[in-house]
Amino acid sequence: MSRFCILFTCVRVKVHVKKLSGAVSATFCFTHMTVLTYIEVLVLCQKSARLPKTDFQCLPVFLCVISLPMLANRLRVCVCVQSCHATKPGMLNVHLVPHTHDDVGWLKTVDQYYYGDRNDIQHAGVQYILDSVVDQLLKNQDRRFIYVEMAFFYRWWKSQSSSVQQTVKQLVNEGRLEFVNGGWCMSDEAATHYSAVIDQMTIGLRFLNETFGAFGRPRVTWHIDPFGHAREHASMFAQMGFDGFFFGRLDYQDRARRMRNKEQELLWRASDSLTPPMADLFTGILPNGYNPPEGFCWDQLCSDPPIRDDPDLEDYNVDDVVGCFLVIANSQSTVYKTNHIIMTMGSDFQYENANLWYKNLDKLIHYVNARQANGNKVNVLYSTPSCYLQELHRANLTWPLKTDDFFPYADDAHDFWTGYFTSRPALKRYERISNSNLQTCNQLEVFGGPKAMAVAQHHDAVSGTEKQHVANDYARKLANGWQHCRVLQASHRKCSSRIYCENLNVSVCPLTESSKKFSVNVYNPLARPVTWPVRLPVNGTAYSVSDASGKAVDCQVSMCASSFAVNELVFQVQAPPLGYTTYTVALIQDGPPPAPAQQRAPPVIQNKFLQVTFDPETGLIIELPNDVLLKRPRYNASAGNNVESRQPSGAYIFRPNSSTPFIISRTAKTEIIKTSVVQEVRQWFAPWVSQVVRLYADSRALELEWTVGPVPIDDSLGKEVITRLDTSIKTSEYFYTDSNGREVLQRKKDFWPTWNLKQSEPIAGNYYPINSRAYIKDDVDQLTVVTDRSQGGGSIQNGSLEIMLHHRLLHYDFRGVGEPLNEISGIFPDGLVVRGRLLLTLDPLPTAADMHRPLAEGMVLQPLLTFTAGDLKPNTQLEFSGLLAALPPAVHLLTLSQWDEDSVLLRLEHQYQSSESKVSSQAVTVNLQKLFSTLEVLGVAELNLSANQWKDEMKRFDWTPEKGTGHQCCVS
């Protein structure tokens, strides 16, 4: 038995720690038990406290000038002095924040951005940015800089000499270089799953912790570029200990209103399950996106006039520049509450030659402040977001409360950024399944290797708004990550002949297709047993399947629905919690193909839970309880040449030509197959659109496997392809979508809770991100659709729910990427073909969450199948579970990952919202000591969500909401 410190997350889970050795750590979970959505616990072995532990912790805005580490075990003497520049009370203080925004891949790949390769595509080289900023900070100790993306910083850091590293540490300690956000990347908020976001933040913040100690810990998070903001992100950031959150993009109508009302700084209450202020996050909307004021961009990428202060020369312009700056500053101060304003002095990949910026900023500060001698009341200073935030906090005001989110994002009346919810659906799925495998890997003791997953969380990666060659690079990095994991997997199980079939999703697996006998290992990363249908491509027509105990399992061979393989072998497997089992498959007949698909009218498929009837003419599902109807229409993409606006659809923007979607076909070619394992109806609507409606014998959910592509482009526009469910559910225009796969938010057509929306795009303006599920309901029924990837969707008509599956577009939408979203590759020369699955479940309202929560959990963390040809070696262990028993239904094991040689990081999560289930939303108790079958728990210690701070040391600023503000988002 391994002896480990373990990690777990409690989501309103009560943890028994009675017999644990660390007395202090034993109390943590108890104190928070009824209120927690997340608790993060690090099992702390006394000898290996790897986190920075300070007895005397400086505030974010102070710096430690004397630090005597770890005398007498934990003694630390630290003298704190102010690292922020002094401000002037009676004046307008303008905080200049030099920064760079370094996309972790967008128009170029991550490597190209780092090195400055392919500057013909975009001039950007992050290695040089960091070189230059460090040099320039050293030239004037007043200067400040913030850095955000650890994917780049880490890479730069490891190539520096120890003397440069020492210099940088000094800059960090003195607050001259400040890290904000601190994740591996700045994650997208619409298309990411919370599990991967937490992981990527943890990797980045851990690097900062281990490199710079407490002074490297970001106090502020910084999502200046993502295109809309998810409430779950704010909730996570709050639980990670951030004091504030700044972003740049929000709906243009929302911004106008907030400017009028001075509501661009607010308190975001980001959960309706967590007790305030646990998920409260102070949120600031930056004045100018993340750019400098017009005329004040002094980067090498800009062309604004530099300050020419030699009075001997013709074009001395100091008076002009100062005058212009004062106008801008005073104007900006009218739309914010305090006598402090912030200006972001930087933009995309700026500061590659930081001298240009700083030389002119030095002069600006000098010449503007010189006016104070003449009574001018503007004070300019170098600053950082934490220094600015500190001043807002000191102002001791009340702030408007917000409880909804910032989706969708429109930057003009016809410019809704809702296309990217679906852009590059194949990459979005690949990212999701990669995360599932990574969690499996982590569970299998992986340390390292998670960086590829972290990078793919970037807001131009999983959002699908990157260039094609960058998407390819992301995919390649994910594939490398898998490869790394498979090696680990094989070594873990001491079985190097084990094969992973990575093309199983398109029914390709040479081993199963060619072997007369093989075994299937099914690893289940969930903390409860799963039942899972396995579909294997085979060339035989009859097989026998037996489980780990040798018992025969019902299985069927049918002709493959796709064009990639001959037949498919289908059977249900059952895998233990956090462990694996093994099935043996043997060919028993290699004769004629299975019987052709049966065709009957009207087709019906059914099991003990459901009966589904099809219209033989149209191929549509016409009968389910409550008459769910399934259609498959399409939209035309806008060519951008109509009267109201020239905006076309693209990678970011969704803008259909018409509000009435075109139906692809009113009839469908249909086949039906019924076996004891599964019954399915296969429907072809067009050569490029088909689906399989599938019902497994013991499933309560109906599976829709859709295949779309190559999308025809003979209209020279391209198309957005949606699936739409029309039902008799009385929705009153409400519908529900999840936020990053976690809490669910209520949506209403043509309505924003916090302001009076003027809807200008009836379709695109009603689309929201669907990360894991969406549902519609009335007083009786709830129809939930669980997705296998992030997609966009909405409810345009009462009782209807639509999801965009794929889009292929021939116009560019003018948001910088510079190419249309027209995915073509070597194996898809005529355009990408995408396949995916939706799980439909129609339930009585009170038990709906009890259905969709485990359904979605299983969709996110899938069993991992591996294969061995022939007979297994004697004494091979066929079955294993890491747990002594399954966790209760409410408890999800989110993370189990090696932290260091003595510790394991564990995140346990209560996965039900506060009142969505009468049973499962209740608090629950887990006994850690009796949890693991092979781990001995030596001690525990609780951390914040991102594992970079002891929970009991996490002290955040208190903020007071304005009375009477805030809309309570009601899900129950």
Add this chain to the structure above:
Amino acid sequence: MSRFCILFTCVRVKVHVKKLSGAVSATFCFTHMTVLTYIEVLVLCQKSARLPKTDFQCLPVFLCVISLPMLANRLRVCVCVQSCHATKPGMLNVHLVPHTHDDVGWLKTVDQYYYGDRNDIQHAGVQYILDSVVDQLLKNQDRRFIYVEMAFFYRWWKSQSSSVQQTVKQLVNEGRLEFVNGGWCMSDEAATHYSAVIDQMTIGLRFLNETFGAFGRPRVTWHIDPFGHAREHASMFAQMGFDGFFFGRLDYQDRARRMRNKEQELLWRASDSLTPPMADLFTGILPNGYNPPEGFCWDQLCSDPPIRDDPDLEDYNVDDVVGCFLVIANSQSTVYKTNHIIMTMGSDFQYENANLWYKNLDKLIHYVNARQANGNKVNVLYSTPSCYLQELHRANLTWPLKTDDFFPYADDAHDFWTGYFTSRPALKRYERISNSNLQTCNQLEVFGGPKAMAVAQHHDAVSGTEKQHVANDYARKLANGWQHCRVLQASHRKCSSRIYCENLNVSVCPLTESSKKFSVNVYNPLARPVTWPVRLPVNGTAYSVSDASGKAVDCQVSMCASSFAVNELVFQVQAPPLGYTTYTVALIQDGPPPAPAQQRAPPVIQNKFLQVTFDPETGLIIELPNDVLLKRPRYNASAGNNVESRQPSGAYIFRPNSSTPFIISRTAKTEIIKTSVVQEVRQWFAPWVSQVVRLYADSRALELEWTVGPVPIDDSLGKEVITRLDTSIKTSEYFYTDSNGREVLQRKKDFWPTWNLKQSEPIAGNYYPINSRAYIKDDVDQLTVVTDRSQGGGSIQNGSLEIMLHHRLLHYDFRGVGEPLNEISGIFPDGLVVRGRLLLTLDPLPTAADMHRPLAEGMVLQPLLTFTAGDLKPNTQLEFSGLLAALPPAVHLLTLSQWDEDSVLLRLEHQYQSSESKVSSQAVTVNLQKLFSTLEVLGVAELNLSANQWKDEMKRFDWTPEKGTGHQCCVS
């Protein structure tokens, strides 16, 4: 009497210095007397030796590590160590020379380039280049950099802190930052006058001397961008003490031949009057213009892939980069003579972020040299032109000798850069007259103020190849310089009411037009008396003019030939050497206008020397001795769309549509005016082309005053306008043009002396720069044309000489300037109108030089007229000469300028080529002690031509020419 040290230049002038106090200095001129074209002498007062004086002088390639300045008056201890990196004898040594080429104005103005303003036009900011290079040099002491343009460096230097200045001095002392060229700018070679070039070099080199001492003195000159190379430039550089000269551009056929023969490094014998090696200059042609090899440009302005040397990353490319570099280096070594090659690692305005370059160069050197361990024989090093030159010198080889020049320059068969000889004719004239006035100013004790002239020598300024707004800026700077000078003038003469009429060239002078009485002060900057026709715009019809002694002077009033004024008052003035005289003008009648111009057939004008007859039909001169014919045709500009090439004419390139010029008009409207002062025929060929043929009473030269513009552009192409003289002189296709206004070179149609020319452009390929004069001759007669500005011209047919006066073009010639040469301004909204003068003199061969040398001298240094309205104050000195007597005809006073409070810089020049005049080419003697009327000479010391080195300390490398090479250019 002022007591001064004085400066003079001896051009084969013998100087009597018997009574001078400085015994050492008294010997200089004697030793060189029979061989000198230039001698430069600084009058050294013992107490003010401002030049760096070292007893122990380190070679260029050594650095001084211990320097104890000026102990015991002149003792200096200096330990010299090698500042060049070691090379490897048995290997190919590749000298990487990091550099930037910073045009002192081109697409942007000088100020815009310095500050980095208007980066939308071109990304360039010199202040940042110097900031960045200094930072980066400090990061690695192996790194090297060279800097060229003092106009920028001076500006940057004076804004640096003393600690930065100290750092830079250290870098210079250690040879890590090396100055090359060192002039205020990199002068154009085709359109500049030697007088201005010497001045601008002197300003820059003096700044270096006074700032950095001996280690700041450039050893190498560096004309990497000028479009063709003048022999006189090489001669000047040799006399300035440079050890070598590198340039980038030469004719593509010449380059191909030199590559084949390994003749890209050569010895240029740049004068046929000076005894070798006085004007010998080692000349190296750079391998790739001044750019890095293809694929190795790592500036922020480039997009070549950086070296990606992290083996963990996908795109590790070290092996590719090293392999590619070795191929290039080995290939380059096959076209040079030694085992050393040079690579220019930089280009236009590069190194603004020097980190990009150096980081990759560091890696390149590291990885290429690492291959030596595997037996690879290539050694790469940071280097400078002097370090490279040292290795060539050490090789101790013989080098091909060249005695002609590098004009014209073609970079392809139809791409002759001969249009810029004439581009922007108004600016070219303005530059020339500004120089004249500056010399006058200098003589009037000016110190300071000459920088504007220096800047206008830049190869994109006086060449006319800059953008329009930059041309305006140059003109403005010149105007500012004038203004400064006029203030000095006024203060010198203690007369603040003196007015300068800057628009006299277009007959505008409010003072003369409105005053009934005024005086004219005529300052003559030449060292001999001059007679000069004065033409003043007036509104009266009769005036009396009297000279300083009160004697009446013959004068005439005639209707103004131009449209700007009513009448012109014309009279001849006589001014003393290096001094002024005063004329008084009074209106005696304000009645009817002068008699209308007489019209007779056939018109004839004459004086005691010449008779000129005109054809009454065609307006052409039909009778002069030897039947000189004058025509005025035009060319069409090429639209660039014909069969052989798409190259159109532009600011740089001349490429007419046809080899036969179109005649503008076969007839002309003609008027004739004859007075006792002047006789003239006025001819209008078209509304936009006219000329006045003018003969003053006592002149041997015929004046052609041409007016061209606005050039019609209704053909949508534009035109090149030429004047052509067709004569009966038997030229045998030879003709002659001056080099920078000094020595004259022989030219032959379709022929280059040193290689077998394939002529592909019969007109443009036969054009040469004419700075001051061109002539054709046979055994009897010589027809010389003296120009008032730099122009282009050629002799396309036997007996013919043509000069391009103006061109206006609607196509852009693809050489970077990005706009067509279509000069339009506020006062010329329909296109520029340009007026100029040509002086024609037809002489017997033996005395031709005795005519054209003084004629051209007078054209370059014109009398400066200033005016005072009304009566002069009593006791005003009406006449003054700075000389006790005129200098002999052969001696030209080139420079007389305040050096510091105790010293004056004097340049005296023998202005005749070795055998062009039987009388005047002889050696001549000047007695300095008896030269000046108001200066007492305390002592003299001789300097090199650029006044930055004691002549006796000027030691240059010796080079041996290959036997049998060199074409002796014969002028006599």
